[in-house]
Amino acid sequence: MHDLSNRERLTASGVVMDFAGLRALDDVSLSLGQHEIVGLIGPNGSGKTTLVNVLSGALAPTAGTVTIDGEKVTGLAPRKISHAGLVRTFQTVRLFGTLSVYENVQLGALGAGIRRSQAAAKAHELLELFGIDHLRDVLGDSLSYGQKRIVEILRAIATDCNYLLLDEPAAGLNEEESDRLLGQLSNIPDQFGCGILIIDHDMNLIMRLCQRLHVLNQGKTIAEGTPEQVRANPTVVEAYLGSQAAPEAGAS
Structure with a gap:
């Protein structure tokens, strides 16, 4: 078990989610510390996005609890959960296309209640830190898909969140863009004290980026552990990884 107390963790305990007789999540428990990266993996339809929706307040669970730094947030509205320190991105990029990169990132900070001068400084810092300051005046609609992904992540970080939930950030990226994303994400927990659930x-990407993996299948947890432990787990290999279990595995 991990040494960090629940006051420094996002936790889900015994989460159940039913939809009209279908049990999408069945007694799932998960934790994320402020200085770690955890991968949430499994086949399509296994309940991954449903769990992220519960954690972020988009869905109220049928049963179970969610806590942020020791405070129960189960069933709270997404805005309140965001103010408690948890922010998410979505499978579909949601930038403001007619605003510049700088304005998009600054809006993340302003939306979190950060003063305008501090929000401006935060946006400038993030663009420099992630090596995209040269794009600061480019409109969102003019960015490549990979660039849009990074800007969306920076907008989330600008909120000063403690936990960042990333739903398929590498989807649609080529190998070079995925490698760049890996390098940029890997530094976030130490630089910002912000844990990532991806x-x-x-x-x-997942096997190189994450310290721990949590594997879902048909709404249930089937494995947890380091990438090496999960890669060698016969149940995970049968349910999901298959040939991906090989060290040279690529995207599925």
């Missing part, structure tokens, strides 16, 4: 089917 869903992605790019196993090459």
Whole structure:
């Protein structure tokens, strides 16, 4: 078990989610510390996005609890959960296309209640830190898909969140863009004290990026552990990884 107390963790305990007789999540428990990266993986339809929706307040669970730094937030509205320190991105990029990169990132900070001068400084810092300051005046609609992904992540970080939930950030990226994303994400927990829970089917990215993996199948947890432990787990290989279990595995 991990040494961090619940006052420094996002936790889900015994989460159940039913939809009209279908049990999408069945007694799922998960934790994320402020200085770690955890991968949430599994086949399509296994309940990954449903769990992220519960954690972020988009869905109220049928049963179970969600806590942020020791405070119960189960069933609270997404805005309140965001103010408690948890922010998410979505499978579909949601930038403001007619605003510049700088304005998009600054809006993340302003939306979190950060003063305008501090929000401006935060946006400038993030653009420089992630090496995209040269794009600061480019409109959102003019960015490449990979660039849009990064800007969306920076907008989330600008909120000063403690936990960042990323839903398939590498989807649609080529190998070079995925490698760049890996390098940029890997530094976030130490630089910002922000834990990352990431869903992605790019196993090459997941296996190199994450300290721990949590595997769902048919709404249930079937494995937890280091990438090496999960890669060697016969149940996970049968349910999801298959040939991806090989060290040279690529995206699924």
